[in-house]
Structures are given as C-alpha cells and as structure tokens.
Amino acid sequence: MFFNGISDYKLSGERFAVEYRIYGNESEAYAKAKDICIEQTVEFPEELVPEGFIRDFIVGKIEYFKPYDDNSFKVKISFCIESAAGELTQLLNVIFGNISIKPEIKVENIELPQSILSLFKGPRFGREGIRKLLKIEKRPILFTALKPMGISAKDMAELAYKFALGGIDIIKDDHGISNQPFSPFEERVKLCTEAVRAANIKTGNNAIYVPNITAPYEEVMGRAEFSKKIGAGGLLISPGLSGYDIMRQIACDDNIRLPIFSHPAFQGTYVMGREGISHGVLFGQIARLAGADGTIYPNFGGRFSFTREECEDISRRTEEPMGDIKSIFPCPAGGMSLSSIPESLKVYGNDVIFLVGSGLFKNGPDIIESSRYFRDIIDKHYV
Amino acid sequence: MFFNGISDYKLSGERFAVEYRIYGNESEAYAKAKDICIEQTVEFPEELVPEGFIRDFIVGKIEYFKPYDDNSFKVKISFCIESAAGELTQLLNVIFGNISIKPEIKVENIELPQSILSLFKGPRFGREGIRKLLKIEKRPILFTALKPMGISAKDMAELAYKFALGGIDIIKDDHGISNQPFSPFEERVKLCTEAVRAANIKTGNNAIYVPNITAPYEEVMGRAEFSKKIGAGGLLISPGLSGYDIMRQIACDDNIRLPIFSHPAFQGTYVMGREGISHGVLFGQIARLAGADGTIYPNFGGRFSFTREECEDISRRTEEPMGDIKSIFPCPAGGMSLSSIPESLKVYGNDVIFLVGSGLFKNGPDIIESSRYFRDIIDKHYV
Structure with missing residues (x-):
C-alpha cells in the first residue's frame, strides 16, 4: 500500500x-x-x-x-x-x-x-598460533599486567624486565594505561619492549610485551603499527571502549600480525542481570568472531562476581566448533590469587592463560621471586 | 618497595x-x-x-x-x-x-x-546549527525513518520523496539499514538525496536526508565522505555498535561538516536495572561530549520502557551548561504515536526533534497526507 x-x-x-x-x-x-x-x-x-x-x-x-x-x-x-x-x-x-x-x-x-x-577471519593466531609464538607446547601460559597508573615508562619497563626474568610469558599494560603524561605511549612501548627483549636474552624464554592500544579512533591503528614496528609481541584492546570492529580490522591487517587480547572494560553491564548478553556469548563467541586471540574476563572467586559456571561457559565458547575460526585462549583474570590456580586448572585444563596482576604484587616485595613462584605453581599442578 | x-x-x-x-x-x-x-x-x-x-x-x-x-x-x-x-x-x-x-x-x-x-569540540551544529541549516526558527522539528528493511533503494527514495513533500524536515535511514544487497549504501544515498532535493524544489522547504553510516571500522569514514559528496544532509550513527570515538572524529572532521544523529542501538542494557549508566548521562552528557547534534532515544509512552522522568533527565542534559559544548536536540522516538505529541511537547517544549517512524505509517496509506498531519499537529500545539 x-x-x-x-x-x-x-x-x-x-x-x-x-x-x-x-x-x-x-x-x-x-x-x-x-x-x-x-x-x-x-x-x-x-x-x-x-x-x-x-x-x-x-x-x-x-x-x-x-x-x-x-x-x-x-x-x-x-x-x-x-x-x-x-x-x-x-x-x-x-x-x-x-x-x-x-x-x-x-x-x-x-x-x-x-x-x-567465512566473512570473518576471526583471530589470526588462536591457541595454536600463540603457543607457537611463545614456544610453549603444553603448559598453561602466564600473563600479568604493568601497573599502577602513575608510574613512569621507565618504572614500567623495570617491572616488565623483572616479570620476564621471573618467567612470566605475557606482560601487558594495565588496561587503564593509555597515553597519560606520566607514561607516554611511545616511550613506554619502546622501553618495555626493550626490557622484555633483554630479559629474554638472559632467560632464553620468549616472553612478549603487550601494549594497550585502546585509543581515539584516528590513533588506534597508528598505535598498533608503532607497536609492531618497535617489536612488541601483542596488542591489548578494550572493544567496549573502541568498538568491536577495530579489533576485527587489526586482526585482519597483514602489516600488523600480532596476537590480540580483548579486555572487558565498559562491557560488564551486558552480562549482569536479566538484560544483555550471556558471558559465553559476549566474552566467547563475539570476542572470537571479532578477532581476539585471547579473551580476558574476571575469573570466579576473584574480586568480581562471575560464577564458576559462567566462566566455564566462556571457556567452552572459546573452543567450540565455529567454522574455520580458530579456538582462542580464555584469560581468566580480575583479582585471581595464586592460591586459586589449582582449582582453576580443574576448570580450564592446560589451554588457559592465567592473568595474575595484583596477586603477584601481593605475594611479596620481590617481583622476580613472585613470578617464579607463579610459574612453579603452574608447573606443579598442570597435567 | x-x-x-x-x-x-x-x-x-x-x-x-x-x-x-x-x-x-x-x-x-x-x-x-x-x-x-x-x-x-x-x-x-x-x-x-x-x-x-x-x-x-x-x-x-x-x-x-x-x-x-x-x-x-x-x-x-x-x-x-x-x-x-x-x-x-x-x-x-x-x-x-x-x-x-x-x-x-x-x-x-x-x-x-x-x-x-576544551579537549572535546562536541557537536559541530548543536541546536542552533541545525535550526539554521533547516531554516526553522522556533517550531519543533519533524523527523522520520525510511523502512522496512528489504525494500529497494528506489522504493526508499520514493518514500523519502513523499515524506519530504508532506513536510517532514529530517528523513533518515532506519538504523538497521546499512549496506544490504536489496538496498546498497551508495545507490540508496544517491537516490534518497536526489529525491529529497526534488521534493525541496517543489515545497520550498529545506528537508534533509540522513543516511546511516554505522559500518565496519575501515568503511565508516568513507561512507561519511561519500554522503557528504553526494549532498546528504546529515549522518546517523549507532555508537553502541561503532564505538563513540568515531562519532567524535566525524564531528571534528572539517571535510564532512554534517549534523550527526546518534542512535541507541546495542546500548539499552546500560540504562536498565541497577548497573550501568543513567539515561541522562548516556544519552545526554556522553552523546553530547562525543559530538552528536541530536540524540535519539525511545520516548516515554511508546513501545519501549523509558519513563517520563528518564526522558526529562535526558532532555535536561542536552542543554545544561557544559563549557563551550553546544546544546543538542533530544530526539524522542521509539514507537511514538502522533497522538502523544501534545503531551510530549509539555515535556520538551519547542526545542525537540520528534522522530515518528511507524506512527506515520500507521496513520494511513497516504504518506504525504500523514506527514502533513504530523506537521499540523506540531503547528497546532507548539507555543
């Protein structure tokens, strides 16, 4: 009509x-x-x-x-x-x-x-690609964060060096570290990349530094390219702040070719209550479709409110069949304590990246020692 | 330590x-x-x-x-x-x-x-700029949407022509019309822009066509530029899907210079329940800071669940003092019926853009007649 x-x-x-x-x-x-x-x-x-x-x-x-x-x-x-x-x-x-x-x-x-x-390439690396990059065949992977906000790029690099020396595999910026004047992006990426490289020479490990590239629209791609040029080992992005599609675009970019870790900042509201999107769909299916190689979310038993079942749901979605789209790593985080790792291993098995930030600092004043202790717990408990 | x-x-x-x-x-x-x-x-x-x-x-x-x-x-x-x-x-x-x-x-x-x-330019046009563009000094502004999904670009243009002929001021794509094969973006923007231009010649009005440019990261800017080149009169974007920062970036872009209307798709979860962001902050303060000239949200009494108080809160935030950032138009929508306009005018006064989509179609089979009726109601009731 x-x-x-x-x-x-x-x-x-x-x-x-x-x-x-x-x-x-x-x-x-x-x-x-x-x-x-x-x-x-x-x-x-x-x-x-x-x-x-x-x-x-x-x-x-x-x-x-x-x-x-x-x-x-x-x-x-x-x-x-x-x-x-x-x-x-x-x-x-x-x-x-x-x-x-x-x-x-x-x-x-x-x-x-x-x-x-088939229209979406999904993650470029996925679980297999990240294991190859880090040369870690079987064991769970160790992940930590550089903080607190306010310290200088030099102090961050010093921390990164100690973490890498102690055996942490992936060392990222805290998600709130962007381009603040106390730690400008380019200076930080240079210093932290160098620091982790220097530690790798000492240890023989293949640790990577992962800068946070969540940024204004016109700068995200430039920060990704800069990170690549300097030799950083991966990228952190919060799709709730940047939009999902930039993550997908970076994952597809043949000039960048770095693993991507997605952070849940600004997205929590979706999974709480009766409205929104379930944990497994948001942090599993959508993150994967949008090109994340690792999906960060708060683990059960930490300082956030996700339940064990919700985390299992996310974990399942990271590896369920999804056409040619690779399986990705669940990266449980959010106030994980070192003592909770054995219990978490029961849920995730070996294909997990444990992101322990504050828990490492809480363990004692010697960062290298705490990092080694983290690694020891993993080595002792994984099957 | x-x-x-x-x-x-x-x-x-x-x-x-x-x-x-x-x-x-x-x-x-x-x-x-x-x-x-x-x-x-x-x-x-x-x-x-x-x-x-x-x-x-x-x-x-x-x-x-x-x-x-x-x-x-x-x-x-x-x-x-x-x-x-x-x-x-x-x-x-x-x-x-x-x-x-x-x-x-x-x-x-x-x-x-x-x-x-002062770091954020906010909207380029704001209320005053939009009134100047449309040459409407005082009365509330009429806004509608081209739909349903599935019709061809030609059919959309025909609709746009009728809306404009009937006196609608702003005619936008429905927010779910992006670049589907039945109505490809470029063809649609060309035909609808021409149609509204042709109607303006007949009426002497200054109606504008507003295409939806919510799109993949690498295409958003191109769609904005194409729209500008063809002569479209504004842009629609859903920051919940694209990220807020692209809206800010487009608002700042001196080559584009078109008013921006933000759509609430994918954002509703933030305002419901005890978690999230209040209506006034999300659809008022943040939309404005991010460069929207008009903020679309479901009006009270429509097919969504916002209350009158929540809508008043949004409306207040569109004009409260905010440094040099211009006041913007509240664009109540979401199943607004024509009969609800007098009541809504009491809430919003004259500085409002009423977005009536389905309500116009429901009014009867003659689109031009229904558009005139919409305009009559406004003319009769605004003060």
Missing part, C-alpha cells in the same frame, strides 16, 4: 539464528519473541509489513519457543543472512540492537552458518 | 568527578565507593599503592557519600584529569571501565572541568 510494488529481491535462503532467554509468563514471553522478529529487522507495524519476501523471510522467524525455567523461556529466532549485510556491526545490530532497550531479554547463543562465518 | 623510587610527576591538580549511585547498606556501599577509587585508577592492592602523588592524587577520592534512598547511596568520586589522558576512550574507561563488571553501581552524573571539556 505504501509502495507501487516491492522489488522482489532473491534471498539466498540461508539464515543465522540467535537464542534468547526471555523472562515473563508464557504469553508475555511469546509476545516478546514475536516482537523481536519485527524489532530487529523491519521495525514496522506488523499488519503493514509488505507481503512477499519481506514478510516471509526478512522478518525474523521463531524456530522454537520452550520453557527455560518457571519464569523464563528459551527462544530461537532466525534471520536471513542478508539482514547482516556481511558486517560485524550490522550483525550485532540484528542480534541485539534495538531490543537491548527492551527489558528482560538476554542473548544466550549465536548460530552462524558457514556463509557468515 | 617494587620501585627504586617513583618518578614524582607533577600533576595539574585539576580533577573531574563522577557521581555514582551505589546499592547496599551503608558499609557495603562505602566499601564499594573505596573500591571504585582503586579499581578505576591504579587497580592495585590498596596497602601497596606507592606513597606520594600516586596514593594522594591518582587514586580516586570520595568527595561525598550520602544516602540516596533506603537502599542506595549517592557518591561523588573525583579523579585527576591526567588519568583520562585527553582521550574520550580513556575518559569513559576511568568513569566506568572495570566497575561495569561489578554489581549495583550506576553512573548518575559526570562533572568535567573546562580543561577536559
């Missing part, structure tokens, strides 16, 4: 699907499910959606609707792959754009067909 | 502040407030934070702590401006990075000193 005839575009027929958990009684939840089908696609009054391929295929389709528990339902909704336009930004928009603004809907799983997966 | 002497950086002494609402009883809330001071800055065991300027000034400071209601507290915490590194990404990180992962903390206000505000 609004159009003199809708052009009948020929869709591929392929669809991707999202599983939502929807709260409410059956009729409320079903109404929300129907609403998602409309809201995430045509955003049009249902009765006025044009007949033909738009009504039949563009509008989302409920694939199943079943009870989850007494007060919520599991609903799988499929969308035509064309709606995502081959773009990560638009794919995320179809998955959770407008309905992020509606209460009590949570994304619990994303199912992408090969035709979408 | 970890450092052979911290370099004593000379801070400016200037601070910015964030007001948080923290849930819990007094001792719980106070402990959370102390934790924010650490977590958002040094992220270091409190007892080990180095003496001197790091402990005294880098660590956040509780400025006040007072009851909010029976179960929550209002806490103002200040941070040294240097911690934000002059970057929007890092400023947002200090405001809410890691503590986004902690339960029951909500950002309720941001107070930035001139030294930080």
Whole structure:
C-alpha cells in the first residue's frame, strides 16, 4: 500500500539464528519473541509489513519457543543472512540492537552458518598460533599486567624486565594505561619492549610485551603499527571502549600480525542481570568472531562476581566448533590469587592463560621471586 | 618497595568527578565507593599503592557519600584529569571501565572541568546549527525513518520523496539499514538525496536526508565522505555498535561538516536495572561530549520502557551548561504515536526533534497526507 510494488529481491535462503532467554509468563514471553522478529529487522507495524519476501523471510522467524525455567523461556529466532549485510556491526545490530532497550531479554547463543562465518577471519593466531609464538607446547601460559597508573615508562619497563626474568610469558599494560603524561605511549612501548627483549636474552624464554592500544579512533591503528614496528609481541584492546570492529580490522591487517587480547572494560553491564548478553556469548563467541586471540574476563572467586559456571561457559565458547575460526585462549583474570590456580586448572585444563596482576604484587616485595613462584605453581599442578 | 623510587610527576591538580549511585547498606556501599577509587585508577592492592602523588592524587577520592534512598547511596568520586589522558576512550574507561563488571553501581552524573571539556569540540551544529541549516526558527522539528528493511533503494527514495513533500524536515535511514544487497549504501544515498532535493524544489522547504553510516571500522569514514559528496544532509550513527570515538572524529572532521544523529542501538542494557549508566548521562552528557547534534532515544509512552522522568533527565542534559559544548536536540522516538505529541511537547517544549517512524505509517496509506498531519499537529500545539 505504501509502495507501487516491492522489488522482489532473491534471498539466498540461508539464515543465522540467535537464542534468547526471555523472562515473563508464557504469553508475555511469546509476545516478546514475536516482537523481536519485527524489532530487529523491519521495525514496522506488523499488519503493514509488505507481503512477499519481506514478510516471509526478512522478518525474523521463531524456530522454537520452550520453557527455560518457571519464569523464563528459551527462544530461537532466525534471520536471513542478508539482514547482516556481511558486517560485524550490522550483525550485532540484528542480534541485539534495538531490543537491548527492551527489558528482560538476554542473548544466550549465536548460530552462524558457514556463509557468515567465512566473512570473518576471526583471530589470526588462536591457541595454536600463540603457543607457537611463545614456544610453549603444553603448559598453561602466564600473563600479568604493568601497573599502577602513575608510574613512569621507565618504572614500567623495570617491572616488565623483572616479570620476564621471573618467567612470566605475557606482560601487558594495565588496561587503564593509555597515553597519560606520566607514561607516554611511545616511550613506554619502546622501553618495555626493550626490557622484555633483554630479559629474554638472559632467560632464553620468549616472553612478549603487550601494549594497550585502546585509543581515539584516528590513533588506534597508528598505535598498533608503532607497536609492531618497535617489536612488541601483542596488542591489548578494550572493544567496549573502541568498538568491536577495530579489533576485527587489526586482526585482519597483514602489516600488523600480532596476537590480540580483548579486555572487558565498559562491557560488564551486558552480562549482569536479566538484560544483555550471556558471558559465553559476549566474552566467547563475539570476542572470537571479532578477532581476539585471547579473551580476558574476571575469573570466579576473584574480586568480581562471575560464577564458576559462567566462566566455564566462556571457556567452552572459546573452543567450540565455529567454522574455520580458530579456538582462542580464555584469560581468566580480575583479582585471581595464586592460591586459586589449582582449582582453576580443574576448570580450564592446560589451554588457559592465567592473568595474575595484583596477586603477584601481593605475594611479596620481590617481583622476580613472585613470578617464579607463579610459574612453579603452574608447573606443579598442570597435567 | 617494587620501585627504586617513583618518578614524582607533577600533576595539574585539576580533577573531574563522577557521581555514582551505589546499592547496599551503608558499609557495603562505602566499601564499594573505596573500591571504585582503586579499581578505576591504579587497580592495585590498596596497602601497596606507592606513597606520594600516586596514593594522594591518582587514586580516586570520595568527595561525598550520602544516602540516596533506603537502599542506595549517592557518591561523588573525583579523579585527576591526567588519568583520562585527553582521550574520550580513556575518559569513559576511568568513569566506568572495570566497575561495569561489578554489581549495583550506576553512573548518575559526570562533572568535567573546562580543561577536559576544551579537549572535546562536541557537536559541530548543536541546536542552533541545525535550526539554521533547516531554516526553522522556533517550531519543533519533524523527523522520520525510511523502512522496512528489504525494500529497494528506489522504493526508499520514493518514500523519502513523499515524506519530504508532506513536510517532514529530517528523513533518515532506519538504523538497521546499512549496506544490504536489496538496498546498497551508495545507490540508496544517491537516490534518497536526489529525491529529497526534488521534493525541496517543489515545497520550498529545506528537508534533509540522513543516511546511516554505522559500518565496519575501515568503511565508516568513507561512507561519511561519500554522503557528504553526494549532498546528504546529515549522518546517523549507532555508537553502541561503532564505538563513540568515531562519532567524535566525524564531528571534528572539517571535510564532512554534517549534523550527526546518534542512535541507541546495542546500548539499552546500560540504562536498565541497577548497573550501568543513567539515561541522562548516556544519552545526554556522553552523546553530547562525543559530538552528536541530536540524540535519539525511545520516548516515554511508546513501545519501549523509558519513563517520563528518564526522558526529562535526558532532555535536561542536552542543554545544561557544559563549557563551550553546544546544546543538542533530544530526539524522542521509539514507537511514538502522533497522538502523544501534545503531551510530549509539555515535556520538551519547542526545542525537540520528534522522530515518528511507524506512527506515520500507521496513520494511513497516504504518506504525504500523514506527514502533513504530523506537521499540523506540531503547528497546532507548539507555543
């Protein structure tokens, strides 16, 4: 009625699907499910959606609707792959754009067909690539952070040197260290890269320094390129601050070729409560799709609130089949203490990168000694 | 103890502040407030934070702590401006990075000193600039969206023509229209820009077409430039999908010079529940700081769940004093019906852009007639 005839575009027929958990009684939840089908696609009054391929295929389709528990339902909704336009930004928009603004809907799983997966290269390194880079065949990998904010680039490099000397494999900037005047980005990257290199010569290890490149839009790529040029060993980025797509872009960039670690800053709200995105989807599926080689998140039992089950969910998503997209490392962090490592090993097995920051400092005044102790615990407990 | 002497950086002494609402009883809330001071800055065991300027000034400071209601507290915490590194990404990180992962903390206000505000240009146009561009002195502005997803660029242009003919001032792509094969970006921008231009010749109005440029990282800027070249009148972007900083960057770009409308897709989770960021801060303060000239959000009484008070909060933040940063337009949307406009005018006054999409289609089969009716309602009710 609004159009003199809708052009009948020929869709591929392929669809991707999202599983939502929807709260409410059956009729409320079903109404929300129907609403998602409309809201995430045509955003049009249902009765006025044009007949033909738009009504039949563009509008989302409920694939199943079943009870989850007494007060919520599991609903799988499929969308035509064309709606995502081959773009990560638009794919995320179809998955959770407008309905992020509606209460009590949570994304619990994303199912992408090969035709979408093949558009995304995912991580360049993945688990295997990182193990090769660090020359660590089997054992869990040791990760720490340079802090506190306020110390100079020189002090950071000194710390990095000690960590590397003590046997830490990956030494990153704390995620809040960007380009502050007390520790400017370029000076810091130079000094820390040199420090870790010097330690490697002493130890014979292959430790890497990973600068934080979360930065203004026009500077992110330059910081990645600078880090590469100087010889840093990886990159840290917070997609909640920078957007996911820059991570994907850097992972694809053949001039950069460095492993990427994603940090959860500014994203926590998504996983809490009844709205948002589940832990496994956000820190597992989406991080991986967007090119992270390692996904950092707060471990259970630390100073954050994730449960063991939520962490297991993330871990599972880092290695579940996902087309040609590589499996990535879970990097449990967030106030992990050294004493919790044996318990965590039971959850993660060997394919894990333990990020212990404050826990190392708390262990005692001798950083090299504490780093060695961290390594000893790993060596003693992994199977 | 970890450092052979911290370099004593000379801070400016200037601070910015964030007001948080923290849930819990007094001792719980106070402990959370102390934790924010650490977590958002040094992220270091409190007892080990180095003496001197790091402990005294880098660590956040509780400025006040007072009851909010029976179960929550209002806490103002200040941070040294240097911690934000002059970057929007890092400023947002200090405001809410890691503590986004902690339960029951909500950002309720941001107070930035001139030294930080002056780093950000904010919107290029603001309310005054948009009124000048559209040559509309006083009345509320009419805004609508091209949809549903699935129609061709030609059909979109036909719709745009009718909207403009009927007197709509701003005609944007629906936020889910990106570069789908049924309506490719470049073809659509050309046809819709031409259509609105043709209608303007007939009406003598100054309607603008606003394409959606939310896109992969490496394409956003190109889509903005293409839109400018073709003669589109503004840009739509969803910072929840693209990251905030690209919006800021486009607003600053002297080659683009188009008003920007920010869309809330993928951001709703932040404003719901006890975690996150308040409506006024997210859609008001942050959108404005990041360069939006108009901030789109679901109006009260529509198909979303925002209350009248939450919308009033957003509206207030679009015009409260903010250094030299211009006031911007609230753009209430989200299933607004035409009949709700008189009530909404009481809340927003004349300085508002009403975004009515589905409501126009629902009004009847004649788009031009419905657009005129929308305009009539405005003309009849604004003061």
